[in-house]
Amino acid sequence: MPLLHRIARKDHRPIGFVLDGAPCEGREGDTLLTAILAQRERLRASDFSGEPRAGFCQMGACQDCWVALENGERLRACSTALVAGMRIVTGQRRAA
Amino acid sequence: MSERPQPLIVGAGPAGIRAAQALVAAGLRPLVVDEAPACGGQIYRQRLVPDGRSSRDLYGSEAVKAEALHRDFAALAGRLDYWPQSLLWNLRDGRADIMAEGTSRQVAYDGLVLATGATDRILPIPGWTLPGVFTLGGAQIALKSQGCAIGNRIVFLGSGPLLYLVAWQHMKAGVAVAAVLDTAPFSAKFNLLRGLPLFPEIVLRGMRMTAELRLAGVALHYGVGDVRILGEERVEGIAWGAAGSERRLPCDGIGYGLALRSETQLADLAGCRFAFNARDRAFLPERDAAGRTSMPGVYLAGDGAGIAGADAAERAGELAALALLEDRGLPHDAARAQVLEAELARIGHFREVLESAFPFPPHWATAVADETMLCRCEEVRAGEVRRAVAGFGVHELNRLKAVSRVGMGRCQGRICGAAAAELLAHETGRDLAAVGRLRSQAPVKPIPLTLALDAHREAAE
Amino acid sequence: MSRQLSIDVAIIGGGLVGSSAALALRGMGFTVALLDQGYCGAQASGVNYGGVRRQGRPIEQLPLSQRAHAVWPRLQALIGIDGEFLRSGHLKLARSEVDMATLEAYARETAEQGLDLELIGHNGLRERFGWIDEGVVGGSFCGGDGHANPRLVSTGFAAAARRAGVHVLENTPVHGVTRSGEGFALEAGGGLSLASRFVLNCAGAWAGPFAESFGEPVPLTRIYPSMVVTEPTEKVMSVNIGMEGGGIYARQVERGNLVVGGERALPLANADFSRPRGEGALAIMNNAAALFPGLRHLQAIRFWSGTEGAMPDRNPVISPSLTTPGLIHAFGFTGAGFQIAPGVGEVLAELVRDGQTQTPIAAFSIGRFAATSARTDAGSGAGQNQEPNQAGEIRS
DSSP states (O other): OOSOEESSOTTSOEEEEEETTEEEEEETTOBHHHHHHTTOSOSEEOTTTOOEEOOSSSSSSSOOOEEEETTSOEEEGGGSBOOTTOEEEOOOOOOO | OOOOOOOEEEOOSHHHHHHHHHHHHTTOOOEEEOSSSSSSTTTTOOOSSOOSOOHHHHHGGGHHHHHHHHHHHHTTTTSSEEEOSOEEEEEETTEEEEEETTEEEEEEOSSEEEOOOEEEOOOOOTTTTSTTEEEHHHHHHHHHTTOEESOSSEEEEEESHHHHHHHHHHHHTTOOEEEEEESSOGGGGGGGGGGTTTOHHHHHHHHHHHHHHHHTTOEEEOSOEEEEEEOSSSOOEEEEEETTEEEEEEOSEEEEEESEEEOOHHHHHTTOOEEEETTTTEEEEOOOTTOBOSSTTEEEOSGGGSOOOHHHHHHHHHHHHHHHHHHTTOOOOHHHHHHHHHHHHHHHHHHHHHHHHSOOOTTHHHHOOTTSEEETTTTEEHHHHHHHHHHHTOOSHHHHHHHHOTTOSTTTTTTTHHHHHHHHHHHHTOOGGGGOOOOOOSSSSOEETTOEEOTTOOSOO | OOEEEEEEEEEEOOSHHHHHHHHHHHHTTOOEEEEOSSOTTOSHHHHSOOEEOOTTSOGGGHHHHHHHHHHGGGHHHHHSSOTTOBOOOEEEEESSHHHHHHHHHHHHHTGGGTOOEEEEOHHHHHHHOTTSOTTOOEEEEETTOEEOOHHHHHHHHHHHHHHTTOEEEOSOOEEEEEEETTEEEEEEGGGEEEEEEEEEEOOGGGOHHHHHHTTOOOOOEEEOEEEEEEEEOSOOOOSEEEETTSSOEEEEOTTSEEEEEEEEOEEOSSTTOEEOOHHHHHHHHHHHHHHSGGGTTOEEEEEEEOOEEEOTTSOOEEEEOSSSTTEEEEEOOTTOOTTTHHHHHHHHHHHHHHSOOSSOOGGGOGGGGSSSOOOOOTTSOTTTTSOOOGGGSTTO
16 A cells, blocks of 8 residues: 555646556656655665665655666655656665 | 855755845845755745645645745845755865756855754654654655645654644644644643743644644644554554553554754854754754854854744844845844844744743653664664663764764764764763764765766856 | 873874774783873774775785784684674776786785785686776786774774773873883873873874974874765675775775775864865765776765875884883874784784884884984875875775
């Protein structure tokens, strides 16, 4: 079940993106964090123990919502606007 | 005009906007650098796109102030330089390193106003890193800026005015609020009556919000302790101690915060002297009533200089700008400065009242279990910190960081630093002031290895 | 408040050299006070790059370096932690054929020293270290070298010394040392007076005035090496990396962060402290992105710098005083002290106990500056803009 529930912008223009290989839809005006957590309940795995994480402060302070594009580029999900066609990878759990 | 570089304002929240306005009014052309895509700061943050909700829906009783700030800043266009979505990541010797539009620019400035704001103050509790747990500020941003609720059944936990405000905003937006858990005892709220003569409208508004929450059937619990957040992969509930027994409540979202803490990294990199502030339980950059720091030409305004709220930030921003003008020998409105100082003093008194109504939880460092995650970046648990303190014999915060990694991760101690200081003070039997503060290090937030220096971009044309 | 303390050995400076000497001396039965003006291990010893490297050192340092080499695997037994010491190997890269020839010459010169250097050509690098930019010509690999966590090692030595019974006195600057009878009298912060038979001057970048006060001025300057650390990522770099001619050195810690150094920082208003320059940090970051293309998307999360004592000939002073019996100097490691420091501690302890050591240290005599006009230039930040080179590689 998704973590975030929309109470506004429900009918805004859909924006297609790819999340861990699967096609998804966000809405115009979404941050990456919103687009991802409106689909599912985790955003990344913690660096050392692989715990599920889903951001915390949503204002660019805690740095706990970094995700990557398939090309390797890192993005802070709470402060990056969703752009159509983004190919986002969240499941980059590091090898132990 | 002189050939001096332009003044630099960091932050486009209430303090930064009013500072910019005052400098522009005096004929200067400041550069305003802000991380957000639009002005307003966190409290008056704007949506990325319109969503059918009104300012009143978003900002409630503060809608008029929010609209005025957004409008006034927009009206300055053309008379200042404004770099949104830009990160000032380093300060040295009168120059700022700023990441903007994919490159890094080095900008010389003459006069620096730091309006860097605040984030929620956190004390770690079991389960606080689970998906579904956000800061109070985070929950508020999801609601106001993104039009999302962090759950279908939300518990708000902690202390401070924001606790009740955010709960009330969710209730008003039609989100189910399962409970408000206040870590302070109910008796502390009687202190608010002392604030009535100072700011009756604020006290009464707070009382009205509390009453409306009750009327809506939201359970309000006071003096909540021994809190545990339940769940394996995400939040499933919350448990807390009450009168010797444990109470549990299912929920799927939690907003948590214990008042606010100032963002002081840039003041530190600017070389400002710090002093311990007992009210905020933190080291803050020293400043005079107008916002002058120990460094000539560096000014502080807003919550980044000590928590005082948005109304104070607007005044402090303007006042800091007036101080900058005065120090430059430019015409400035001394009478206006006096009025602003008096208003800030009154707000300062009210802050004392609020602190007594929403006191800091006194026994956290004693009670925090060894297994509780203290530093969520480096994943250091409270027990590891206790062992590092004992094993290495450290009693100063930077030394603790060196041997335990607390505060060494991506967030540089923004989230865990306050808790680490509390725990270190407790473990060593020292005053909080005696364990020191984490020294700030550039970059104040992560920057990519490939970030290139753009030598040809200058701040002003 | 005035206090008195009488011990056998007073050590000025709680860095890795002073702390390891303190621990060794205590193990021999001496009573020891370890004094630091701040916190033990908080300066260059604790904030350096963390390279544990013999390769690339001047040949006269190698016997001492080999002695230290034997200490590193024993840290757990010695100080109770392994200090994250990892015998990963150290790979020194060559950007050009000329640099490769320099590496080959070094391997020949040191062939008898037991470093077991292995020269690797371009194809060998591609096969074994494919994560390095393919423009690199070749390299020299020292399999026995590695890296460790300086924050833990230096603090750990001081903590072990304290547990062993050393008087560890932090925030206790030494204001003056004078000869007193057969020994020394020290005046320190907090109204502390010490009487000792021996004094070890291990004060790093602050050692100059102590030497000078005994008639032994030294041309000690300060350098401020700059370091960058990235967010953690999956393990890619298997070895500690250096570069012939300098410019960059890099390692990946077990937890996954990259530590990269190369440029020089600038001192702050208080010249005891320094911070990297923005453009210097960017240069380090860009160099790392270019040399390790697969890691170019990493984020830098923190920069730091430290204050280090440097000598013009890039060799430290490790030497009994030539003017004053009982005074021994050990400072000026010029950015390359981390690996050898535990060996230096043992040597200093032997000098106290026996008046001599089996490890050759003649090249590090304080007398080598007597002929030149010595000048202490503390706080000048000299060398800050020099291209980092082989020996200036910070403590790797």
